[in-house]
Amino acid sequence: xxxxxxxxxxxxxxxxxxxxxxxxxxxxxxxxxxxxxxxxxxxxxxxxxxxxxxxxxxxxxxxxxxxxxxxxxxxxxxxxxxxxxxxxxxxxxxxxxxxxxxxxxxxxxxxxxxxxxxxxxxxxxxxxxxxxxxxxxxxxxxxxxxxxxxxxxxxxxxxxxxxxxxxxxxxxxxxxxxxxxxxxxxxxxxxxxxxxxxxxxxxxxxxxxxxxxxxxxxxxxxxxxxxxxxxxxxxxxxxxxxxxxxxxxxxxxxxxxxxxxxxxxxxxxxxxxxxxxxxxxxxxxxxxxxxxxxxxxxxxxxxxxxxxxxxxxxxxxxxxxxxxxxxxxxxxxxxxxxxxxxxxxxxxxxxxxxxxxxxxxxxxxxxxxxxxxxxxxxxxxxxxxxxxxxxxxxxxxxxxxxxxxxxxxxxxxxxxxxxxxxxxxxxxxxxxxxxxxx
Amino acid sequence: xxxxxxxxxxxxxxxxxxxxxxxxxxxxxxxxxxxxxxxxxxxxxxxxxxxxxxxxxxxxxxxxxxxxxxxxxxxxxxxxxxxxxxxxxxxxxxxxxxxxxxxxxxxxxxxxxxxxxxxxxxxxxxxxxxxxxxxxxxxxxxxxxxxxxxxxxxxxxxxxxxxxxxxxxxxxxxxxxxxxxxxxxxxxxxxxxxxxxxxxxxxxxxxxxxxxxxxxxxxxxxxxxxxxxxxxxxxxxxxxxxxxxxxxxxxxxxxxxxxxxxxxx
Ligand SMILES: Cc1cc2nc3c(=O)[nH]c(=O)nc-3n(C[C@H](O)[C@H](O)[C@H](O)COP(=O)(O)OP(=O)(O)OC[C@H]3O[C@@H](n4cnc5c(N)ncnc54)[C@H](O)[C@@H]3O)c2cc1C
Numbered sequence: 001x002x003x004x005x006x007x008x009x010x011x012x013x014x015x016x017x018x019x020x021x022x023x024x025x026x027x028x029x030x031x032x033x034x035x036x037x038x039x040x041x042x043x044x045x046x047x048x049x050x051x052x053x054x055x056x057x058x059x060x061x062x063x064x065x066x067x068x069x070x071x072x073x074x075x076x077x078x079x080x081x082x083x084x085x086x087x088x089x090x091x092x093x094x095x096x097x098x099x100x101x102x103x104x105x106x107x108x109x110x111x112x113x114x115x116x117x118x119x120x121x122x123x124x125x126x127x128x129x130x131x132x133x134x135x136x137x138x139x140x141x142x143x144x145x146x147x148x149x150x151x152x153x154x155x156x157x158x159x160x161x162x163x164x165x166x167x168x169x170x171x172x173x174x175x176x177x178x179x180x181x182x183x184x185x186x187x188x189x190x191x192x193x194x195x196x197x198x199x200x201x202x203x204x205x206x207x208x209x210x211x212x213x214x215x216x217x218x219x220x221x222x223x224x225x226x227x228x229x230x231x232x233x234x235x236x237x238x239x240x241x242x243x244x245x246x247x248x249x250x251x252x253x254x255x256x257x258x259x260x261x262x263x264x265x266x267x268x269x270x271x272x273x274x275x276x277x278x279x280x281x282x283x284x285x286x287x288x289x290x291x292x293x294x295x296x297x298x299x300x301x302x303x304x305x306x307x308x309x310x311x312x313x314x315x316x317x318x319x320x321x322x323x324x325x326x327x328x329x330x331x332x333x334x335x336x337x338x339x340x341x342x343x344x345x346x347x348x349x350x351x352x353x354x355x356x357x358x359x360x361x362x363x364x365x366x367x368x369x370x371x372x373x374x375x376x377x378x379x380x381x382x383x384x385x386x387x388x389x390x391x392x393x394x395x396x397x398x399x400x401x402x403x404x405x406x407x408x409x410x411x412x413x414x415x416x417x418x419x420x421x422x423x424x425x426x427x428x429x430x431x432x433x434x435x436x437x438x
Numbered sequence: 439x440x441x442x443x444x445x446x447x448x449x450x451x452x453x454x455x456x457x458x459x460x461x462x463x464x465x466x467x468x469x470x471x472x473x474x475x476x477x478x479x480x481x482x483x484x485x486x487x488x489x490x491x492x493x494x495x496x497x498x499x500x501x502x503x504x505x506x507x508x509x510x511x512x513x514x515x516x517x518x519x520x521x522x523x524x525x526x527x528x529x530x531x532x533x534x535x536x537x538x539x540x541x542x543x544x545x546x547x548x549x550x551x552x553x554x555x556x557x558x559x560x561x562x563x564x565x566x567x568x569x570x571x572x573x574x575x576x577x578x579x580x581x582x583x584x585x586x587x588x589x590x591x592x593x594x595x596x597x598x599x600x601x602x603x604x605x606x607x608x609x610x611x612x613x614x615x616x617x618x619x620x621x622x623x624x625x626x627x628x629x630x631x632x633x634x635x636x637x638x639x640x641x642x643x644x645x646x647x648x649x650x651x652x653x654x655x656x657x658x659x660x661x662x663x664x665x666x667x668x669x670x671x672x673x674x675x676x677x678x679x680x681x682x683x684x685x686x687x688x689x690x691x692x693x694x695x696x697x698x699x700x701x702x703x
Contacts, residue, residue, distance in 0.1 A: 333496070
């Protein structure tokens with residue numbers, strides 16, 4: 001990406017350097033001052049071992065190993081949503097998106113408890129767990145990701161998700177969708193229901209449609225993809241549309257909000273959906289990406305607002321409502337930062353620096369963040385959008401002129417390079433978050 | 439999985455609701471007084487700041503189509519009803535968004551549409567009743583363009599194509615029926631540059647009219663701050679059934695009409 005690729009201002013390399021600065025600067029400050037002897041420099045509980053939680057736990061320990069860090073996460077193996085679409089497309093095995101917690105435990109000394117956090121008592125600074133334990137904290141970090149709003153789309157409840165999977169949390173749901181795609185007759189239609197904003201991973205549905213279309217070209221040459229969308233615009237729309245046309249002809253059809261694309265009722269037993277104006281669509285495989293909210297433990301902690309998401313202070317990602325609780329990742333309202341794994345990771349580093357600084361009585365440097373969302377349209381066709389963010393007037397704002405989209409009329413070689421960068425990005429962020437290679 | 443809220447969060451919830459209840463007082467000299475078009479509607483009256491509600495996201499990632507809901511649960515005299523609700527976007531080049539004219543058939547004043555908001559700003563709603571009561575409310579919306587949400591080229595649909603209507607075919611007397619409508623139209627503001635650098639001429643739907651059995655049931659005046667492909671959702675509580683005629687008319691004199699029947703009984 002050293003050649004001029006049409007991005008304004010910053011090159012990719014500068015971007016990466018910038019991110020490095022955001023993550024390492026605070027650390028330099030935190031390395032030296034150990035608590036005397038083996039005394040704890042404070043107790044931090046982290047809820048969630050996904051992109052935000054695992055990163056926060058590791059970077060807290062890197063900032064100051066004397067901080068007592070306990071991470072609570074029910075799963076022993078974490079499956080990433082990033083690259084789960086590649087699994088659906090047949091480009092990766094499931095174990096290539098699986099990560100464990102050995103490195104956090106062994107190398108960084110994080111206490112990892114495999115249980116569910118069931119309640120938070122913000123006044124008592126205490127978390128209670130599904131295994132009946134309680135944990136006291138000085139600071140709490142929440143990175144619970146999303147929960148599905150089961151009451152928001154008629155006919156779409158937990159039972160329906162076993163027939164019409166959302167696959168918006170990776171793992172068994174992703175495997176279910178993959179099996180359904182494999183079992184589908186050639187000539188069938190894969191129908192995807194896409195939600196309105198805000199939701200986890202804005203380009204995710206369209207990357208998934210691409211990967212399913214790729215799988216069809218290999219195994220079901222007569223099958224179609226139909227996207228029914230509750231929006232009129234979506235992330236990287238122009239790039240996706242051009243890529244679809246180029247690689248898949250008219251295999252993928254997208255119906256937006258203004259063409260009656262908003263689905264208001266799901267009949268999972270019959271794999272049928274109905275739109276706002278009464279059009280019914282029959283699917284052979286039905287993927288419903290429903291409306292979402294912050295993981296429910298955020299409600300228990302009292303940090304969500306009436307939108308279902310968590311408002312945070314821009315500098316520290318501390319809750320606007322409850323003291324000593326920091327929230328990162330998809331659960332937060334951090335716009336213009338998107339709900340991405342990359343952002344969760346970057347936010348977690350800022351939180352780790354802020355907490356480490358507070359516990360030792362200093363202040364963390366001003367934060368900034370970067371994000372790149374890569375999407376694969378085909379195995380050798382990658383596109384991306386990048387952004388850099390700072391705090392301005394107390395709120396998070398995009399840095400003008402930084403970041404940008406892949407060029408619209410790039411040669412094949414550029415698309416192929418971006419597909420390679422996507423793999424490099426995935427390996428790097430997983431290494432950074434869990435210390436594991438896929 | 440989520441079980442009922444523990445006491446502590448319930449208390450916190452009540453505290454924040456308490457704060458919300460205070461805010462209408464603070465709004466007594468609300469932003470509608472600073473916008474001439476809005477204060478003209480209120481006139482000399484002191485608008486009631488409780489009862490009229492604006493439902494808008496706190497933050498929106500796409501200012502070209504922000505979902506907006508209006509509802510009313512205020513108290514009115516026995517045979518009084520809301521006659522008009524005016525919507526303003528204080529930070530848009532033209533603050534008028536729309537005016538909705540209601541009739542006694544408008545039983546449940548609950549309206550939804552989608553609006554354009556140029557930037558972070560306050561949105562205002564002002565309503566009047568048949569007997570001269572006034573109501574006002576406002577809400578701030580922060581507009582950001584999310585990095586992951588950069589848009590593609592949007593193809594403009596043909597103006598007034600595909601009128602879509604969803605209406606109940608049968609209602610019990612006194613029952614409020616939900617009507618939803620959607621039509622393709624560029625709603626070109628007259629402020630935007632085209633590909634060749636020339637300003638694209640204004641081209642918007644200005645009037646929306648609904649009649650039931652020949653009687654006007656609901657009307658709307660739409661302005662440039664209504665999103666492309668106008669969406670309108672409202673309610674009717676008819677006492678008599680008949681033919682429901684829905685008409686959209688744009689500023690070039692063209693119109694589209696959709697007919698359906700509602701049976702009441
Ligand atoms: C199909 C798809 C593709 C994507 N592709 C990309 C991509 O290419 N790049 C990118 O940057 N992002 C991508 N994303 C987005 C990314 O997955 C999320 O933004 C990221 O996972 C957010 O991190 P998080 O820490 O907020 O939540 P998660 O990573 O979901 O982690 C939350 C964790 O919290 C745990 N948890 C929840 N509640 C509790 C509780 N009460 N107690 C204990 N633990 C709890 C959960 O078990 C989970 O492990 C994609 C998403 C999808 C769906």
